[in-house]
Amino acid sequence: MLTRLLSGDTPRSLPLTLILLAILVSLALAPFLFPGTRSVDTAARICVFIVLVASYDLMLGYAGIVSFAHTMFFGMGAYGVALASIHMGRGFDALIVGTLAGGIAAAALALVIGLFSLRVRAIFFAMITLAVASAVAVLVSQLSGLTGGEDGLNYKIPRALTSAQKYMDEKLFGVRVNGKLLNYYLVFACSTLLFLLLLRIVNSPFGRVLQSIRENDFRAEAIGYRVVYYRTAATCLSAVAAALAGSLYAIWLRYVGPDTTLSFEIMVDILLMVVIGGMGTMYGAVIGATLFIVAQNYLQTLMGAAAEGLEGVPVLPLLLNPDRWLLWLGVLFVLSVYFFPTGVVGRLRGRG
Structure with missing residues (x-):
């Protein structure tokens, strides 16, 4: 049952299994094990960034595509929720519409970038994505009437997801059962489902083709696989997952701004998390995001x-x-790269 849930991709190392279980339990019980606003906020950010890093690893680690536009897709999901909440009110319908709009917009833009750019060499594609991401960040900053500019947007989410909504008068194991707790478990549950979905994708026949393209794209093309189409599909899937992570982040923060979703610093952080955890391993996203x-x-x-x-x-x-x-x-970070050149997951699996 567990093997099927993990799509057959088990940790294959006892130390790695124990670390992943510790992270899972810590995140699942974070409000009870680590009470306090800062610790729960940290746990929620870890959940969101696990999905964000895993979605980027789908491109970089499995398909061999270097992109600097991932925060752009992340921001699309976040701004989708923010704008829908502002214009539609603080209902769950606004969250659903904003999430869907952000995901569709991210997929459409990723499709355009992929079809027109993935035929060029890797370094040129990376530069194109960097240029597009920079242009979008500047555009968001300048359209202050729509996006709030550098100040960003504050908005209201459903009362059921805020601390003002109480579900029990008494505390449960010392924790108030309110909308904020429900909000955290919404983020945790959705992040878990998205991670398992990404794990399923990379262990499917589609994922195997991506890995063969990463290893030798000329040979993959020679045996009949349309390399550009597969790379474009991977880019779109990665973009949608990043947008969904952005939507969860927006629901949790109740604030969206260029610094929280679109900055190049976040892109660098994502790269560091992928390298620390281990490229080409979904579990690397879990460990890399948590440690960082x-x-x-x-x-x-x-x-x-x-x-x-x-x-x-x-x-x-x-x-x-x-x-x-x-x-x-x-x-x-330098020490982790020196002692774990294949990432923490690669090193632990090598020993396991």
């Missing part, structure tokens, strides 16, 4: 505590100053 977002949210706090504990020791408190957390995050 936890470090991004708590490394500065840990460094501050370490600096206080080492006060009086020469040099170390200065090096561990919380303002230098980005430096140490970069050091951790």
